[in-house]
Amino acid sequence: MAGLTLIEGAHVVTVDAAGTEHAPGHLAIRDGRITAVGAGPAPSDMRDAAARRYDGSGMLLTPGLVNTHHHLYQWLTRGWAQDAILFDWLVALYPTWARITADAVGAGAAGAMAALARSGCTTVGDHHYIFPRGSGDILGAIAHEASDLGLRLHLTRGSMDLGASDGGLPPDFAVESTDAALRASEDAVLQLHDRSFDSMVRVAIAPCSPFSVTTDLLRESALLARSLDVRLHTHGSETVEEDAFCRARFGMGPTEYLESVGWLGPDVWMAHCVHLSDADIAKFAATGTGVAHCPSSNARLAAGIAPVRSMLDAGVAVGLGVDGAASNEDGTLGSEIRQAALVARLRDGATAMPGRDALRMATMGGARVLGRENEIGSLEVGKLADIVAWDLTAVEHAGIADPLAALILGSLPTVRLMLVQGEEVVVDGRLTRADEVAISRRVAHAALQLAQG
Numbered sequence: 001m002a003g004l005t006l007i008e009g010a011h012v013v014t015v016d017a018a019g020t021e022h023a024p025g026h027l028a029i030r031d032g033r034i035t036a037v038g039a040g041p042a043p044s045d046m047r048d049a050a051a052r053r054y055d056g057s058g059m060l061l062t063p064g065l066v067n068t069h070h071h072l073y074q075w076l077t078r079g080w081a082q083d084a085i086l087f088d089w090l091v092a093l094y095p096t097w098a099r100i101t102a103d104a105v106g107a108g109a110a111g112a113m114a115a116l117a118r119s120g121c122t123t124v125g126d127h128h129y130i131f132p133r134g135s136g137d138i139l140g141a142i143a144h145e146a147s148d149l150g151l152r153l154h155l156t157r158g159s160m161d162l163g164a165s166d167g168g169l170p171p172d173f174a175v176e177s178t179d180a181a182l183r184a185s186e187d188a189v190l191q192l193h194d195r196s197f198d199s200m201v202r203v204a205i206a207p208c209s210p211f212s213v214t215t216d217l218l219r220e221s222a223l224l225a226r227s228l229d230v231r232l233h234t235h236g237s238e239t240v241e242e243d244a245f246c247r248a249r250f251g252m253g254p255t256e257y258l259e260s261v262g263w264l265g266p267d268v269w270m271a272h273c274v275h276l277s278d279a280d281i282a283k284f285a286a287t288g289t290g291v292a293h294c295p296s297s298n299a300r301l302a303a304g305i306a307p308v309r310s311m312l313d314a315g316v317a318v319g320l321g322v323d324g325a326a327s328n329e330d331g332t333l334g335s336e337i338r339q340a341a342l343v344a345r346l347r348d349g350a351t352a353m354p355g356r357d358a359l360r361m362a363t364m365g366g367a368r369v370l371g372r373e374n375e376i377g378s379l380e381v382g383k384l385a386d387i388v389a390w391d392l393t394a395v396e397h398a399g400i401a402d403p404l405a406a407l408i409l410g411s412l413p414t415v416r417l418m419l420v421q422g423e424e425v426v427v428d429g430r431l432t433r434a435d436e437v438a439i440s441r442r443v444a445h446a447a448l449q450l451a452q453g
Contacts, residue, residue: 003051005029005422008041010056010389011403014379015063015363019356023403027061029385032198032421037379058393059416060403062359063378064122064386066366067333068154069233069271069292069321072126072142073097073105075112076447077326086239086301086327090169093326094130096450098174102136107446109145110439112325114431117149119332119412122386122420123366123376124151125292125321127233127271129158129208130174131184139188143201150425150433152199152386154370156206156233157188161217167249169211178217181207182224189228197375198384198421206233210254211245215261222262231371232263236270239303243275255280264289269369271321272297273311274304281307285314290369293361295339296330297323305347308340312357319366334412337362341408355408385422388415 005028012025014037028036028046036042047053074097081092105128113124126142139155146153159181162168168175176184185205193203205225207213218234225232237243237254250257255276258264266288273291276284284291293306311318320340325331337358344353367377376386390406390413392398397406397413406413418426425432 003030004035004046005052005054005385006042006047007054007056007061007387007389007417008047010059010061012037012061012379013359013404015360016378016380024056025061027379027387029419029422032385032423034379034381034383034385036381054389054417056389058391060390060392060407060413061379062120062388062390062407063363064376064388064418064420065120065333065362066123066125066319066370066377067116067121067322068125068269068319068366068369069294069323070112070124070126071128071324071326072109072112072124073100073128074324074326075108075331075443076104076450078329078331080326084301085241086303087169087241089301089327094171094174097130098132098171099450099453100130100132100135100138102138102141104446104450105138106141106145107442109142110149110434111443112331113146113149113151114434114436114439115331116322116333117151117418117426117431118415118429119334120388120390120415120418121333122152122388122418122425123154123370125154125156125370127156127158127206129160129206131159131176139192143192147200148434149431150420150423152376152420153201154204155188155192155201156204157185158206158208159185159217159221160208160212162212162214168213175212178214178220181217182220185221186224186228189230193230200421202230204231204233209235209238209242210257211242218258218263219261226267232268234258234263234270236273237275237280238272239301240275253277253280255283259283267371269317269319271323272303272306274298274306276307276311278310281310281314281316284311284316288317290317290319292321292369293318293340294321294323294328294336295343296336297327299339299343300327305343307347308344309348309352317365317368318361319369320362332412333362334407337408338412355404358408359404385419387419389417390414391416
């Protein structure tokens, strides 16, 4: 039993298929995997042999949160274009983003992931799609920062090849050629993708959006990803302007267009999906296409409220995403649980999003979207030990009738303990593997340099 870790006395929310909770309960970990979870204290023989023990009294124990969509580099451009819709916001920021370097992206990624970790996020999905000439190894820099922090990373190699002169939204200086994007996407998979059960880095192929990439790039990227057996990601149905662009350019809406180029399927997830029709939702459900729901960003850019209740009822896999910190300056995933619950109720009524459904999206829903439902997303024997213990003893939460309501509807509790693969990443609200002051200084310096050009 050497090397065993025990957490006892917490309110354990497993997020398994039955929604099992233990109040109080125990959880055991060995070799980075969950070996036991149940009600009450651990059996005496297990407790006697424990090498490491945590008292979970006054804590809520959940699976680690899974972030299915982010643009980590945007941590350096928070606070820009504060009152703009998506297209205007992008036009304002493209010139600055086109000057990024691998060093700058590394600093931004460190800051963004530090904030994510402190909000209970154990798995980070990042969509990086802008690669200026001579900018260096951007994806390698992101992977390095995730490793230093101890976080699980789902990295996507994004791309844009449809510049303004050809009818796209990005300026020509911000795009690549189609062939270059495809070559770089394949290289990223070959160099960084780890298929193992306990993988800390996986890579997907991710052309940016229907208004920034050509039909050729979308079609060829789908073929490439499937030949390499990796997943596909893009933005879809985010705004009414995107819908109008697709109808004017292709004679069909975004979902029909993406379907026509092979972009619906169980290996695909789309970010936002604010403007899906009932027919679109049925297609997503029938094909197994997943969704990254980003409620705060959708509100910040006035994109609208996604029909999440209808998606869930249809059987669509839905996870949560922060989106870029330049359109969600809070940058934390824990707060998106509350946002998701509230905006769903604004759209569809008081019963549209029970709190436990919102937590499921942030955990098991995200795991399904990323194709890792057998590895992460719930507290079950055999799964990877990505776990968060939330402190409910502070004045903000003490005495609350339902511990889950503290996390889902209250102010975000402090992360008392966060483990990734059984290893400490956050303790008492602070990072254990990185210097937060040093990260802050790097971010401030990189943001200033980028702003000054």
